[in-house]
Amino acid sequence: MKVWWLAGGAAVLAVAVVVGVLLTGDEKVAPAKVSTTKVTRGSVSTTVSASGTVQAQQSRTLGFTSSGMLTELNVKPGDVVAAGMVLARIDATAAQESVDAAEESVDSAEDALDRAETAQASATSTPSVSPSASRAPGGGQNPGTGNQNSVQNASDNLLNAQQRLNNAKLTLTQANAKLAGTVITAPLAGKILAVNGTVGSAAGSSVITLAGTGDVVVKAQFTEAEVAHLKVGQVARITLPDNASAKYDGKVIQIDPAGTVSNRLVRYAALIAFDKVPDTLLYGQSATVAVVTASVDGVLSVPSTAVRGGVVVVRVNGRDEERKVATGLRGDVNTEITSGLAEGDEILTAGR
Structure with missing residues (x-):
């Protein structure tokens, strides 16, 4: 009985294997998914990308x-200012007194002139006397000589007054410049980077650091291979981390x-300037x-994956054919x- 059971089991196993083989042989391998697209006319461009930081x-x-x-x-720090805005002042009492004194000196000098x-x-x-009568009888000086001296003295006095x-x-100009120097105004629109001092403290030649709005750039690092393709004036697209979907020119x-x-x-730094600086831009951000x-514009193009060795597969009337x-x-x-292609041609991009 045990031998018969073993023999029966082997027979069942053999049948199962045969059935499995037959079923497997009937299955068909699914073909690779075919993707197609149309030949279009538009722009083709190459870019090099790098990361950097925003700075002045x-x-x-x-x-x-x-x-x-x-x-x-x-x-x-961080304030955005307009050109001409008053940023800070120091005590101008002494400077104003110097201007007042200089103005009085100018008035006095003008009166003297x-x-x-x-x-x-x-x-x-x-009236002057003829030169032939320049000597009076008896050897005395002619009155005409005294008149000439008066003219000379008047000319000297006029020169001194001028x-x-x-x-x-000149003193008034210098005093006015010193008075103007008691006020700091923004020479251009920009953002305040640093402030050194507080009201009531002594201040001098270094109080505020300002970066002009138009001076904002991204300093990015490119590899040797990438920098070989860079040129001044090339167009760039800038992406900031706080709004990855926005692209700034x-x-x-x-x-x-x-x-x-x-x-x-080896990396090379390049500066990329914004065409229009975003209002929310932060210095130092990535x-x-x-x-x-x-780049080329108005040309026929296809996805790069569709071109292999200068050959593209074109679908014509439901049939696929290779075309150089x-x-x-x-x-x-x-x-x-x-x-080799015309606008609107249908080509295979995958599943070849």
């Missing part, structure tokens, strides 16, 4: 022309000629830039087709 290309240190007690401070001009006019209007007025005006304005080595990799290094094509710029996504 050039900052300005603002201060007073002389030291004094800080009496007014209208800004703090008026008197000198009147005296010269009077001296020159007095010099005095010039000096007084910019352009390359500077490429460092010397690289820096980090972990045996950013990603994609610089367009080459000539290509131009191979972009990040699409490849330019210069001949």
Whole structure:
């Protein structure tokens, strides 16, 4: 009985194997999924991307022309200011007194000049004696000589009065400049980076650091291979971490000629300026830039994955056929087709 059971079990197993083989043989392998697309006309571009930080290309240190007690401070770090806005003041009492005294000196000098001009006019209007009668009888001096001396003295007095007025005006100009130096105004629109001082403390030539709105750039690091394709003036797209979906336009304005080595990799810094600086931009925040290094517009293109060895598979009336094509710029996504295809042709992009 045990032998029969074993023999029966083997027979059942053999039948199961045969049935399994037959069933497996009837299954068909599913074909690879085929994807197609149309040949379109548009733009093809290549880009190089890098990460960097937002910074001021050039900052300005603002201060007073002389030291004094800080009496007014209208800004703090991070504030956005308009050109001409008053940012801070120091005590201007002494500077104003100097201006008042200089104005009085100018007034006095102008009065002296008026008197000198009147005296010269009077001296020159007095009739003179003929040179032939320059000596009076008996060897005395002719009255005409005294008139000539009066004219000379009047001219000297006029010159001195004019010099005095010039000096007084120069002193007034300097005093006004010193008075103006007691106020800090924004030379251009920008953002306050730092403030050194508080109201009631002494302040001097370094009080406020300002970065101009138009001076904001992204300093990004590119590899040797990438920097070889960079040029000043190339268009760039800038992405900020607080809004990854927004793309800000910019352009390359500077490429460092010397690289820096980090972990045996040489990188070159490039500055990318914003065409329009976002209001919410923060200095020091990270950013990603994609610089367009080459582009063509209004050309036929297909996905780059569809082109293999200069051959594209075209679907015509339900049948697929290979076709040789000539290509131009191979972009990040699409490849330019210069001949071999027409706009609207259906091509295979996957499943070949």
